[in-house]
Amino acid sequence: MKRILIAAAATIAPLILPTGPANAASAIVVLFADSNFAGDSESFDKPTNCVDVSDVLMDDVSSIIVPKGYEVVLYEHPSCVGSALGTLKAGGHPDLGSANDRTASLRAFRR
Known part of the structure; x- marks a missing residue:
């Protein structure tokens, strides 16, 4: 019985963890x-019309x-x-090119 509970907890735990860099798969962006996906990070886990980047990452x-x-x-x-x-499709974008250090807000779209 103990093994079943541990297995169930391991299955459920990823569903209740907060969104963050370690749980990027559950976030929209x-x-x-x-x-190269380093430094301070911010994640968004709900679809939205427009989101402002926090003061921590504003233009950074x-x-x-x-x-x-x-x-x-x-x-x-x-x-x-x-x-x-720019518009970014699904995937990792390790360098934003001309948008680097200029982003203040974003819109996410389900495709």
Whole structure:
């Protein structure tokens, strides 16, 4: 009986863990301050029309992970105004190129 409970707990635990870099698979998008998915990070776990990046990462996003089935549009100003810096498809983006250190908000879309 003890083995069954431990196995059940191991199966359920990933479903209740908070979203963060270690649980990027459960997030819609994970932003990182440094290239190659390093440094401070922030994750978003609910679809949204527009999300402002926190003060910690404002204009300091250098890499991003977008899960399968989603696309993300990056914007240079809060509230998704100003120039769209680019649209990123699902996958890991270790370097944001011209959007590096310029992202202030984003929109996530289910595709």
